[in-house]
Amino acid sequence: MFSNSQIDIDSLPKFQDVQLQPISSKYIYILFFNLIFTYGIVLITLISIKYIFNQNFLGNYFWFAIAGILLLIGIQAIFMYLNFKTRKYGLREKDIIYSAGFITNKTTTLPFNRVQHIEISRSFLSRKLGLSTLKIYSAGESGGDISIAGLPKSVAENKYAFLIDILNERV
Missing domain, CATH: 1.10.287 (Helix Hairpins)
Structure with missing residues (x-):
């Protein structure tokens, strides 16, 4: 028998409760x-x-x-x-959150089960300053891709390894 019970919205976890981390000041x-x-x-x-x-x-x-x-x-x-001051990101057990924008703030929450591809890129200036951009591509055309520029190289590599481990567990 089909069942479609109503969800108590107040009991859902709130992304606003996540302590978002700023990107590097460099x-x-x-x-x-x-x-x-x-x-x-x-x-x-x-x-x-x-x-x-x-x-x-x-x-x-x-x-x-x-x-x-x-x-x-x-x-x-x-x-x-x-x-620049509004660019922040956060990780939870099942998703990643990225928020940016001074006039129009956009917050994107991407569940890990929708992640299709991950990459790290570094421009010439980024390499000189020890920074990287972590790009996370979602499945489908929902516009949920996340690109977190301005991460320290070690942080980007740690997040990359963490996300790769999660993706490998799915397979």
Whole structure:
């Protein structure tokens, strides 16, 4: 006989009770480097066009454009810093939780039985700072993939080994 009893929602474990761990504070250097590098290319290109190819490039608005880009860098740096402070992760017996976002906070909880693939990646700057990115891919197209950037290399490797052990127990 089919049974579909109602669940007492108050008795379910709450993800808010999990003590989430922040990512490494060194990761902010990578974020700021990427910001400066990207806008640096734009600024160098504008200045090169003005002084190498055409003295009247954008006319009187050239310095307003430069000031606007510098203001945009400042605003984006502030939001980047505030967003960085919200990046946290946590492990429980049966799932992993990742939370990020200053204006719009997104919390993803991925049950281990949905984990399909795990990898660790390290960019050039990440290697220099001893950081890694742990990527956890879920089964299906639910958008539940988690990418935790800014973990110390040893922490990422420990989490990777822990998750691999759990995946191997399923097989």
